[in-house]
Amino acid sequence: MLGVCYYPEHWPEAWWEEDARRMAALGLTYVRIAEFAWSRIEPDPGRFEWDWLDRAIETLGKAGLKVVMCTPTATPPKWLIDLYPEILPVDPETGRTRGFGSRRHTDFSSPVWHREAMRISTAVAERYGENPYVAGWQTDNELCCHDTAISASPAAHAGFRTWCREQYGDIAALNAAWGNVFWSMEYRSFDEIEMPVGAVTETSPAHRMAWRRYSSDMVVRFHADMIAIIRAHAPGRWVTHNFIPMPETGVDNHALAADLDFAAYDNYPLGRADLALAKSTADEFAPLMRTGHPDFQGILFDQTRGLTGRPFWVMEQQPGPVNWANHNPRPAPGMVRLWSWEAFAHGAAVVSFFRWRQAPYAQEQMHAGLLRPDCTHAEAWPEVEQLHAELSAIDLPAPTKAPVAIIVDHESDWLGQIEQQGRGYNYQKILTAWYGTTRRLGLDVDFVAPGADLAGYAMVLVPALALPTVEAAARLQAADGLVLIGPRSGAKTHDVTIPEGLAPGRLRPLMPIRVLAVETLRPDCPGSIAIGNASYASGLWRETIEPGECTVLGRYEDGAPAVVRHGKVHYLATLVEDAALDAIVAAMATEAGVETTPLNGMLRIRRRGNLTFAINYGAEPAEAPAPEGAEFLLGTRTVAPRDLSIWRAA
Amino acid sequence: MLGVCYYPEHWPEAWWEEDARRMAALGLTYVRIAEFAWSRIEPDPGRFEWDWLDRAIETLGKAGLKVVMCTPTATPPKWLIDLYPEILPVDPETGRTRGFGSRRHTDFSSPVWHREAMRISTAVAERYGENPYVAGWQTDNELCCHDTAISASPAAHAGFRTWCREQYGDIAALNAAWGNVFWSMEYRSFDEIEMPVGAVTETSPAHRMAWRRYSSDMVVRFHADMIAIIRAHAPGRWVTHNFIPMPETGVDNHALAADLDFAAYDNYPLGRADLALAKSTADEFAPLMRTGHPDFQGILFDQTRGLTGRPFWVMEQQPGPVNWANHNPRPAPGMVRLWSWEAFAHGAAVVSFFRWRQAPYAQEQMHAGLLRPDCTHAEAWPEVEQLHAELSAIDLPAPTKAPVAIIVDHESDWLGQIEQQGRGYNYQKILTAWYGTTRRLGLDVDFVAPGADLAGYAMVLVPALALPTVEAAARLQAADGLVLIGPRSGAKTHDVTIPEGLAPGRLRPLMPIRVLAVETLRPDCPGSIAIGNASYASGLWRETIEPGECTVLGRYEDGAPAVVRHGKVHYLATLVEDAALDAIVAAMATEAGVETTPLNGMLRIRRRGNLTFAINYGAEPAEAPAPEGAEFLLGTRTVAPRDLSIWRAA
Amino acid sequence: MLGVCYYPEHWPEAWWEEDARRMAALGLTYVRIAEFAWSRIEPDPGRFEWDWLDRAIETLGKAGLKVVMCTPTATPPKWLIDLYPEILPVDPETGRTRGFGSRRHTDFSSPVWHREAMRISTAVAERYGENPYVAGWQTDNELCCHDTAISASPAAHAGFRTWCREQYGDIAALNAAWGNVFWSMEYRSFDEIEMPVGAVTETSPAHRMAWRRYSSDMVVRFHADMIAIIRAHAPGRWVTHNFIPMPETGVDNHALAADLDFAAYDNYPLGRADLALAKSTADEFAPLMRTGHPDFQGILFDQTRGLTGRPFWVMEQQPGPVNWANHNPRPAPGMVRLWSWEAFAHGAAVVSFFRWRQAPYAQEQMHAGLLRPDCTHAEAWPEVEQLHAELSAIDLPAPTKAPVAIIVDHESDWLGQIEQQGRGYNYQKILTAWYGTTRRLGLDVDFVAPGADLAGYAMVLVPALALPTVEAAARLQAADGLVLIGPRSGAKTHDVTIPEGLAPGRLRPLMPIRVLAVETLRPDCPGSIAIGNASYASGLWRETIEPGECTVLGRYEDGAPAVVRHGKVHYLATLVEDAALDAIVAAMATEAGVETTPLNGMLRIRRRGNLTFAINYGAEPAEAPAPEGAEFLLGTRTVAPRDLSIWRAA
DSSP: OEEOOOOOOOOOOHHHOOOOOHHHHHHHHHHETTTTOOHHHSBTTTTTOHHHHHHHHHHHHTTTEEEEEEETTSSOOHHHHHHHHGSOOOOOOOBOOOOOOOOOOOTTTHHHHHHHHHHHHHHEEEEEETTTTEEEESSSTTTTTOSSOOOOHHHHHHHHHHHHHHHHHHHHHHHHHHTTTTTTTOOOOGGOOOOOOBBBBOOOOOHHHHHHHHHHHHHHHHHHHHHHHHHHSSOEEEEOEEEGGGGGGGGGGHHHHHTOOEEEEEOOOHHHHHOOOOOOOTTHHHGGGTTTTTTTHHHHHHHHHHHHHHHEEEEOOOOOOOOOOOOOOOTTTTTTHHHHHHHHTTTTEEEEEEEEBOOSTTTTSSSSOOOOOOSOOOOOOOHHHHHHHHHOOOOOOOOOOSSSEOOOOHHHHHHHHSSSSSSOOHHHHHHHHHHHHHHHOOEEEEOTTTTTOOOSSSSESSOOOOOOHHHHHHHHHHHHEHHHHHHTOOOTTTTTTTTTSSGGGGTTTSOOOOEEEOOOOOTTSEEEEEETEEEEEEEEEEEEEEETTTTTEETTTTTOOOEEEEEEEEEEEEOOOOHHHHHHHHHHHHHTTOOOOOOOOEEEEETTEEEEEEEOOOOOOEEEEEEETTTEEOOOOOOTEEEEEEOOOO | OOEEEGGGEEEEEEEHHHHHHHHHHTOEEEEEEEEEEEEEESSSSTTTOOOOHHHHHHHHTTTOOEEEEETTTTOOOOHHHHOOGSSSSSTTTTTOOBSSSOOOOOOOTTTHHHHHHHHHHHHHHHHHTTTTTTTEEEEESSSSTTHHHHOSSSSHHHHHHHHHHHHHHHHHHHHHHHTTTTOOOSSSSSGOOOOOOOOOOOOOOOHHHHHHHHHHHHHHHHHHHHHHHHHHSSTTOEOOEEEGGGGGGGEEEEHHTOOOSSSSSEEEEHHHHHHHHHSHHHHHGGGGTTOOOOTTTTTHHHHHHHHTTSSEEEEEEESSSSSSSHHHHHOOOHHHHHHHHHHHHTTTEEEEEEEOOHHHHHHHHTTTSSSSSSSOOOOOEEEEEEEEHHHHHHHHHHOOOOEEEOOOOHHHHHHHHSSSSTTTHEEEHHHHHHHHHHHTTTTTTEEEEETTTOOOOOOESSSSOOSSHHHHHHHHHEEEEEEEEEETTTTOOOTTTOOOOOOOOTGGTTTTOEEEEEEETTTSOOOEEEEEEEEEEEEEEEEEEOOOOEEEEEEESSSOEEEETTTEEEEEEEEEEHHHHHHHHHHHHHHHTOOOOOOOOTTEEEEEEEEEEEOOOHHHHHHOOTTTTEEESSSSSSTTTTEEEEOOOO | EEEEEEEEEGGHHHHHHHHHHHHHHOOOEHHHOTTTOOOHSSBTTTTTTOHHHHHHHHHHTTTTTTEEEETTTTSSOOOHHHHHGGGGGOOOOTTOOOSSSSOOOOOTTOHHHHHHHHHHHHHHHHHTOOOOTTTEEEEESSSTTTTTTTSSSSSHHHHHHHHHHHHHHHHHHHHHHHTTTTTOOOSSSGGGGOOOOSSSSOOOOHHHHHHHHHHHHHHHHHHHHHHHHHHHTTOOOOEEEEEEEEGGSSOOOOHTTTTOOOOOOEEOOHHHHHTTTTTTTTHHHHHGGGTTTHHHHHHHHHHHHHHHHHOOOEEEOOOOSSSSSSSSOOOOOOOOHHEEEEEHHEEEEEEEESBBBBOSSSSTTTTTOOOTTTOOTTTHHHHHHHHHHHHHHHOOOOOOSSEEEEEHHHHHHHHHSSOOSSSTTHHHHEEEEEHHHHHHTTTTTTEEEEOOOOOOOSEESSSSSOOOOHHHHHHTTTTEEEEEOOOOOOOOTTTOOOOOOOOOOOOOGOOOOOEEEEEOOOOOOEEEEEETTTEEEEEEEEEEOOOOOOOEEEEEETTEEEEEEEETTEEEEEEEHHHHHHHHHHHHHHHHHHHOOOOOOOEEEEEEETEEEEESSSSSSSOOOOOTEEEEEEEEEETTTTTTEEOOOO
């Protein structure tokens, strides 16, 4: 199904009815509203104006649309900030208070902000919880975008001290856990604890990891409390949240999504490609400029689905040029439809476009909509018409479990930021590389959290699991399938210390090696590993390991072991170039009996139930790897450029 | 005529008389003094010491020199700052107060600073307004250099609120004009208005444009008040100001110059080239290192002349290495003379050198003068001697109107900074590119403000006029000549919103198109346009247009219109490489009956009355495009390297 | 002799005895302790816990080890900061207070900090001054690392005013000396003086130089007072300090070392190479990645020895990967031994490894030790065993005076930062280049301070001596040997003004030239000089000189003099490429009768008494330039890769 984001408060009320009629006529089912409307809902402290919103909902509902209602907490109004300036967050890098004038000018640690956010959420939920036109709820909007998970405010400082007390109980335990004796950093009480900001040189990794966990917990608590309010007032309605790319939240995303019915994602392929590939050469970038990278949407669709294990929404889908990347091209013709189909292939239930009509004012006036500011059709309109027609003709089966699980671990990401050790070390790039390998091999992937049940997966890939819990280690040990563990896994204890007996610490039962040393090399000065007759670059992270009883599968240029195996479990002691990963994972898949479909270039495939989707990001036609006699529901065996084919095996 | 900048307070009084004698002997007419002398004029609060300055003026005047007197407001003394610390400006990027210790440590919004600046200006004007040796006045010094137009002080905050009230009358009008509903940014009163600094993410473009206008207005008001004081006390004397490069003031330069008799410019070709071309390759830069770029002086000479439409001064002319660029080479032999002649070719009345004698101390001790600190002749001395002799032999006619007008629009520049949309978008680079085209075609140019009368120009070039006023649109419509309008013109209303009916809004009567979409591409990944059989790169800004009844002259690679024409008016919907501009402007000139003189390499020509100047920045001789029988007043038909020829048509 | 850094407070007391036994068994003589132990020595204000430290010292001493005791002032505990927050330093760039959480969170200008630092130093010195196991003392730890010499705190502001009063006596003298009239920067009293931070644009060079001197003086005073306390309580014990690389202290290093018995250096070749060569290409960097640059250790060994003129220590020697560079590779096999031998070749008395056992927690848990956290041997262990065996077999003679002196001048370095004039100007790079020339010629070097006695040196090299004192000029004039003076020498007076009569000011008696002008060129756009038939690049600094009665040895591309000679003294008026320096210095050595040994690639030689060491950083064997019949004490005539040979001339 399809949807759209709409802002009745941005347009003359006289336009609403015609807008609603056109939405329905376009085949849209859902319309999301009101996530930035606080100043219109409560224009003065305690004085609510509901009438306009009542009428907007009714107008939309009567046109046959289902409303997705939001809590407006992403944009508290000026009067609230003036009443309670302590709501404003503080930039941890500069110590400067981040002011009013845009959005997300709030501090998750602030008790006042928490109270006010829940107050407005309660008011909205009370008003519309049982409104017949409201089908479900979105909490807030893009939590933590613009780097707002972390604040260094006095409220955050106080909250962190309390959190530390709750975590460690007595200060001696904290000092011991963090190794505070190291530079006489010992505290005599929890009231002495500093935030790890603004020190002369780097603070302790344990200190910073605690700070990241605390900051994440504050967001999770905020979100959980808001969901509880909605559920209390909106019986029978689902609740979701529209995530920014998960790596950018600064939060434990699985915890953040824990109480949701399903997760949603805001999908902007071109903006994301422009920023993520900013250092790429023109030769690398030009083919992707108007399409995005063929794996960058899938990796987040799959992560979004993985947050709850249920079909997800794309709450905001880019419909044309955006305004916020370094450069903002038009999508290639057909891409708006193709990105949408790609979402459905990866298990989407709904794709909703951002936004109905381009705003003629304010920050996003250069951001395309389905309509131009003058109400004429923008470029994406006919693609949405086509998409609706196609969707109506195909019965999408429920998504099925993938053969491959990848463990995604926010704490490994944070560790890589806290203790990078080499400038080339980047957990998200590692995760993306591992995902890319699976996609080039035509493998479907489920992303799972550390500690998830791994039963039923033929293969489990662990790009890094640096601080494994007891549970996560046990789940890995209990995995049915072949396991590939990447470097730095088991590198640390919970408090970011080197495990007794050295790494991989808690993972040693799976992998009886010892990590003796680590080196990181300049990206342009790599060493190599040899696997069989092939040689591959290895440089950004290299562990010297004692292989114990493991079988050695690959070796460094000096002959030391670099890839080892113990039973079902493989360990890769170094970061390597993609070709090495491709070879290792392909060999594992063969052993595991998982069929691979090596794909070149810009074609990707994804299965949903008994359907297979072939998505062609390229400018040239591509041959679909469909079996003999496949029944094509969309497209043909030759997948047109920026097009897709869908088939059912014969 | 020639002049020099002199600091009697820097030297023993015993030296003054000999200095004056040597200035006169060198052929200098004017001597500018006292712009940094506040601490010597008023060493303690309210206690003035005039005697030394009286004697200095008298010494200079008796030697036959005409004194240019200044208000010393660029450098208020420490005691003033200690008395009134609220005078200090606040950096909008960091929120840090910018302190005492150099210059321009003042806030144009501060009522205390305004009062004190006018107090000292009045004192100086009273003392010397009718002094017989004082020929004219310079206000302040290089207003707004070091990014001082904008301050985020409490005074600026208060002033901005007042200014908004004056501009919008009631707060609902402001909210509507700025689109503040967008992210619940609505204000309930003018007292709630924030400065657009320090917010979590970008603030509204309307908010930032208002802030830029406010900041500019404060500088203009300051300047106008100071000029009025001088005029009140100095009857019959002219008043000027020495501008930094106009793009760097952050101010509406035409408004800033409105009350002046003429404008002056401080010309530092090598420092400017080093900074502006910092990213150029060695091959590109080496030929310009000791000369500057052949268009970078002319574009500012022409803009300076355009500020008042009257002959201008070079108040400070670089005489040797400076101290403030990234690298500071010596000028090639002959360049000090050549830059001076170039100024006269573009309509200068006076060229004045900075400075008489190199200071042996303080910030600029590595900045050359006409004399070294030990009073010996520095390198430029013989060039000034030669220049004086040559000037004495040639009677310079009055400058005449050029055939081509270029509209220069500070608000388009600000918009490009506020809403860049693509990292490659830069109004000043666009303006420079359009000017370069005219200069390579041998066309003389007048820069005019939006809204200026365009009668009599055979061609009007509009690189960008993003927020046209009613008057500016009407003037363009009334233009006699052919008009070329560049992309983004008419893109916005006064309050930075998309016009009703889409761009080009107020310019639609001239150019009946609709701008449907805009994209910006990475500079290294351009698309193209085709005009006739030629293809040109197009990328940094590309508009999709509905051409209406226009003739299509050029098309994008996908066939969509990119260059169109409607009557006399051409519209270029995209930023293009120089060669495309050259072709378009050359064709227009042919149609307009304006003679072009295509010039290769480092030679440029400029007419003044019935004289033509050929200026050769190159290291090789160049052939002057002089007609048969031309009478050479200086040089010959072969223009020597780093030399010029002047001829009168036969 | 060998030593190690040990932290008994980091480990269970039960481990100490075995640790001590193993240290002794490895052949270590010294063990440094307690420099970060304040929070364990004084866990609460005024409450000391000595017992654990008493026992640690006794355990080590009884195992036959000599203890190096430290003052723990690099890491004051949290309670001290909470009691006296004014101790914290203020970042001069941002104005932000630099907080607790790492180390060196102290302000040398703070009277409270000075009092507290001396109080704890007194307590420790009283307790252990006469302890029989304590052989000597280290003051503090790595003074001024993390850019802590300079603070912009209120205490620093007050101290600077007092210091200015002491230096200049009356304010008029200061105004005159600094040239404060220039931009009305004159002060009426010392109480008006600002710190040169946060101004609108650059402050006066004199102001900044005074600020650098003041900041340096505060560190020197702190250090001198601490040494005096130790000496008062520790009769007969030596006192040293472990320097970071001297260029990074921001202090007059000779003054800082003045009261020490000898200086020590902390030697981290790989971290240093990674940072210093960050902009090198992969081809340049890869051969050095696991060895460091062959001159980067020697230049600091020689400077460390030069601080006191006595054999020095390496107090901390890198034993494996570190944690703090951008990338942290493992040393090539053999390098830990080789770096240690190189230190002995350059006059080390002791090399001590950092650290005994890798810490499993806190900031440096990724920094290797001699043992891993699990007490097993890390990679360097067998190299230290070998080193101990070799040292035991060779009787090292006392270091002897070198034939070549290089004057190292911190004020020239500061001037280059304060008034860079060209972005390519960098005193430390110049110093490194001149040192590199001597090393490629096989010349041993002593670094001496300006004003040192130069008697007995065959050659004196002066890369830059920008602000020579009367004494320094006199010493140069009295030098026995040939002198080579580099550009910018004599450029300024004490107060950073151009000398009367122009540069080289006080050096004119040695070198009767006048510096008429200076230019700086972009590094990629150099000019050239010709010496004989050879041409060399010249660009980063180029002086136009009047050669007076000097002989001209080299000329710029335009024929102007660039290298001149007057008696024994040569003057190089420009910065040049290495090949030019090599040629000039080689010719001087020939004239001076100093034997050169031109060395290619990665081999270096160093003499110590009658022994010659050939150190091969390269991956290929190299031929030792040993005379016929040399007696090899270690290695052979063919020096193995990453190995050395030592011989005694026959």
